[in-house]
Amino acid sequence: MELILFLLFAAIAVACGISLVVQKHPIASALSLIGVMGSLAVLYLLLGAEFIAAVQMIVYAGAIMVLFVFVIMLLNAGAESPIGKSWPSRLLGIPLLTIFLALIAYLVQYYAPSLGVVRFGAVSTGASEIGRSLFTKYLLPFEVTSILVLIAILGAIVLARKEID
Amino acid sequence: MPPLNSVPLSWYLILSAILFSLGVAGFLFRRNIITVFMSIELMLNAVNLSFVAFSHQLRQVDGQIFTFFVMVVAAAEAAVGLAIILTVFKNRNTLTIDEVSSLKN
Numbered sequence: 001m002e003l004i005l006f007l008l009f010a011a012i013a014v015a016c017g018i019s020l021v022v023q024k025h026p027i028a029s030a031l032s033l034i035g036v037m038g039s040l041a042v043l044y045l046l047l048g049a050e051f052i053a054a055v056q057m058i059v060y061a062g063a064i065m066v067l068f069v070f071v072i073m074l075l076n077a078g079a080e081s082p083i084g085k086s087w088p089s090r091l092l093g094i095p096l097l098t099i100f101l102a103l104i105a106y107l108v109q110y111y112a113p114s115l116g117v118v119r120f121g122a123v124s125t126g127a128s129e130i131g132r133s134l135f136t137k138y139l140l141p142f143e144v145t146s147i148l149v150l151i152a153i154l155g156a157i158v159l160a161r162k163e164i165d
Numbered sequence: 166m167p168p169l170n171s172v173p174l175s176w177y178l179i180l181s182a183i184l185f186s187l188g189v190a191g192f193l194f195r196r197n198i199i200t201v202f203m204s205i206e207l208m209l210n211a212v213n214l215s216f217v218a219f220s221h222q223l224r225q226v227d228g229q230i231f232t233f234f235v236m237v238v239a240a241a242e243a244a245v246g247l248a249i250i251l252t253v254f255k256n257r258n259t260l261t262i263d264e265v266s267s268l269k270n
Contacts, residue, residue, distance in 0.1 A: 006172045010180045017187040017207060026199045033203050036184070040210055043177070047221045052213075052229050059236050064206070064243045071247045072199055075254050080197050080261075097190070104182045108175050115178075116222055117171040123221055125229060133226045134233070145237050152241030159248035 002120045006046060009039040024079040026072050030065060037061040048123040051130050177218040184211035198250055198260050202243075209239050 016035035023029045037060045044053035134142055188211060191204030213232045220228025253265060 001169055003169050003172055006176065010176070013180065014183055014187075017184050020200075020203060020207060021187055021191040021194065026197050026203075029200050029203055033207060036207060037210060040214055043180075043214065044217055046172070047177070047217050049217045049220065049229050049232075052217055052232050055233065055236060056213075059240060060206075060210070064240055067243055067247055068199065068203060071250060075199075075251070075260060077197065077199055077260055080195070080200075097186075101183055101186060104186065105179045108178050108182065112175055112178070115174040117173050118177070118218075118221060119171045123224060125220075125226055129226050130229055130233070133230055137227075138230050141234060145234060149237065149241050152244050156244040156248040159245070160251050 002046060002118070006043065006118075009042045013039040013043070024082075026077045027069065030068050030072060033068075034061050034065050037065070046120055047118060048121070049125055051125065051127045174218055174222050178215060181211045181214040181218070184208075184214070196261050196263055198253070198262050198265070201262060202246055202250070206239060206243070209235055 013036050016032040016039070019032040020029045020036065023032060037056060041053045041056040041061070044050075044056060185208050188204045188206075188208035191207065192201055195201055195204065213235055216228040216232045216235070218228075220226065220232075250260070254260060257265060259265070
């Protein structure tokens with residue numbers, strides 16, 4: 001059952017990733033990216049990372065992608081003009097990509113043969129354990145992150161404001 | 166073929182590598198600045214999957230903490246980056262990255 005779920009959502013993630021790269025229109029790419037993020041959230045649940053799965057849906061697929069779609073709508077971004085491709089790139093692109101990905105898969109299997117298996121429910125990390133670790137061991141990075149977010153807010157406001165004379 | 170109730174961890178890593186490669190391809194081949202930015206988000210997501218997979222393997226919560234930090238940095242990056250895109254569009258009226266090349270000259 002877990003294997004079927006993994007294969008299903010991995011296939012959705014890869015298909016949406018390919019669609020992100022191939023689509024001409026940015027709004028189609030954004031919808032594909034939301035598909036990738038949603039299927040990755042399911043994979044996080046299979047890995048027992050419940051809190052990360054929830055945050056993935058809320059922060060990534062919710063907040064960040066809404067920001068992207070908003071900017072695409074605001075700028076009225078149209079389709080890309082097609083790029084002129086030479087015949088070797090048309091002919092060799094997809095076979096070379098397949099060979100490259102197969103090589104990556106082989107290398108992962110070769111160098112990490114002793115990795116374990118993932119069983120659903122074997123490990124489950126809720127918000128309490130993450131919170132305990134975040135506020136004890138990783139307290140300083142957490143506080144630095146708050147300053148980072150503050151700077152990002154200020155930067156976004158400064159960059160996107162209207163000049164008032 | 167593994168049994169139906171378990172998934173080898175290396176498959177998660179391979180999926181992560183595939184998604185990362187797709188992100189790199191999008192970053193290199195696309196010319197719309199927003200799509201390039203979304204490819205970067207795809208790469209960050211692929212790395213997050215690796216972090217969570219190793220967190221499961223090592224039975225430690227640290228990998229998920231790092232994923233959490235990556236998400237926060239991605240949110241901050243999206244806010245600032247999209248503001249920069251807005252400013253570029255206001256000044257140059259284009260979203261094609263090839264036409265934004267004033268640092269080159």
